[in-house]
Amino acid sequence: MVLPYPLALLQRLSIASDTRILLVVLDGIGDVPVDGETPLSAADTPNLDALSREASLGLSTVVAPGITPGSGPGHLSLFGYDPLVYDVGRGVLSALGIDLDLGGEEVAARGNFATFDNDGLVADRRAGRISTALNEELITALKAEISEVEGVAVELHTESEYRFVVRLRGEGLGGEVGDTDPGRVGLARRAAKAQSGDQSDSRTASVLERLSELCAEVLSDVPVAREAEPAVNGVLLRGIGRRPELPRIGDICRLRAGSIAAYPMYRGVSRLVGMECPPIDLEGTGERTPAKLASYRAHSRDYEFLYFHVKKTDSYGEDGDSAKKTEQVEDFDAILPELLEGEPDVVVITGDHSTPVPLRAHSWHPLPVLLWSRLVRPDGRSFTEMDCRGGSLGSLRHLDLLPLAMANAGKLAKFGA
């Protein structure tokens, strides 16, 4: 396959050098103003402001105008992989994120523990965001009853909170199957449905449909599930698919690429593009900032491209909690000086998608982008959705960010004479 933009250009022009790029992803950072302020603009961020004044700013579209990206496509774009070409299922990303080594014939799906009402309609797609501990109990109960469906080996794995991963192992399993998650409350669970006429896809759909029924049956017999508030009485599956083969970012860009992220999903997408995940203490839950910082301090100079993930900005956007989202930005501002002590030559700060508080969900809104290096045209402004509008970077796309970072790091040769 001919590599899509920008990978072909990067492969052709990249020069190995010891300059270092830091990419900070504030998950779901983009928002829309309420009373003139977004969670980002409302935050008190002296460190970010100082960096921003010396940086070029812009508004960046993740996939295409109006298209709301999932976290997988959002990150693939940031890493230079066109998500319209590299269409990776969420299940695969989640599986990789919990260190499941997916084989070529295997199928992964991302599962949500969910709450259904008496009419069988989805009442809570996340069953009240149950704890990881309860998730583990429920998975243990399900595994005791379910290990095989229609001749296919079924594995169930806790991811975190309400999230789990399904892995199917067997002959003749296709990956083109639609979500059973209807994506909204008040609707019925969708039947697992093959998205092609392929028999292998029908087989996978049939297994996953039966698995969904079995899970609901088993959960109805598990006291901690029945008695939870809200009750955990079913599952929703999405992002069903097989693992694609992606070129490695380090080979394309002639550098070592590392990823510091606490949540499995983000470690998964990093590994998918061939990044290393340096050692990090993943005990506990949530942001785990001290662990990420410790890993950063120990390893920031081991990589010429280092991705650093901040999760909770997205979570509070999904919860519709503007004040908490602002607090997360301020918490990030507090650790920014420590990140800059690693002396990166280029810093990019942006998000993988917007998660506006009024929407309580991912959105299509372009992301504020900050690009700092010794060679940028400084805009002298703040890193907010409003100030990024009309910045030196103009309107750009997430796929443009890796080439820009590479250029600013002196890692790209001239195109043509």
Added chain:
Amino acid sequence: MVLPYPLALLQRLSIASDTRILLVVLDGIGDVPVDGETPLSAADTPNLDALSREASLGLSTVVAPGITPGSGPGHLSLFGYDPLVYDVGRGVLSALGIDLDLGGEEVAARGNFATFDNDGLVADRRAGRISTALNEELITALKAEISEVEGVAVELHTESEYRFVVRLRGEGLGGEVGDTDPGRVGLARRAAKAQSGDQSDSRTASVLERLSELCAEVLSDVPVAREAEPAVNGVLLRGIGRRPELPRIGDICRLRAGSIAAYPMYRGVSRLVGMECPPIDLEGTGERTPAKLASYRAHSRDYEFLYFHVKKTDSYGEDGDSAKKTEQVEDFDAILPELLEGEPDVVVITGDHSTPVPLRAHSWHPLPVLLWSRLVRPDGRSFTEMDCRGGSLGSLRHLDLLPLAMANAGKLAKFGA
């Protein structure tokens, strides 16, 4: 071949008319601020300011974000030819620029006279930017000894300063051969290497490798070469290739297209897209403004699309001389009224790439663009990198400029009914 954007649209919609477009290219004009000023913003430019106030401004990316264009790709973009599709070697451009009429089987390469140290590593890729006069002396000496290599006719031609052109004429010569120029000092010359398994490419590579050795041998016996400071003791070849067939800009846009440029390279790329070069007195070296102006006065009304090239803005960027770059802008400002006396209906002023003084090389930074016609939305600003940010033209691509100019000239029909 289906024509790439924007040529297919232009071909479909262009209307012949007598309105005239003037495209001024200030070579390498884009820069980054030092203490808040760029060479362009620091310049005292009353005439440019007056035009700019009535113009639409924007920042334009030449090839793609982060990609540093050579002059060839930079100009092809300006002329509407996607440089990712029309990937023309520098050798071909240089050959055309000195009026070599390349045949279909011939191969051209761009040569640099260079200085190697005692370990055989490149010490100066331009041999101290030798004069054109010395270049001519050296070419004469080389031609006396070298006219044929491995059965292939070899021609050597002075281009200017340290630059020369190699033309190979013979049967079965391929054009897919890599540069021998390593692109940086401190490295050894690269061996000429075929970039495909084709025997024709291997044949060309073998001839050029032997030619490189012969040139070094001959130069070691030439007193003016040996005694130059630094010594001229070798050559570097790049942009090796055959002439591609490009559609003619005049046919696509239904107009007569002319080019006024003093340097061979820019005349070459103009001819490659089918522009005429009206008579011009090319005696002497450097900017040759009087000669260009005389040609402009005599011929500006002969063309509906006229390209006017200003070179030295780039040269002083490459020399890292901010004050001199500013002076070149002011020199251009002084002749702008004479250009406007030609009464063009549309004026576009921009560059083919940025050449920031702090970088002393071409760069990826978007170019300031000024578009004037009676139909633009005037931004009321100055033509600087900072004021062009957020102008009415927004973020655009060089490939967008020809359609915009054509539209403003009333030369494009409506798309669809």
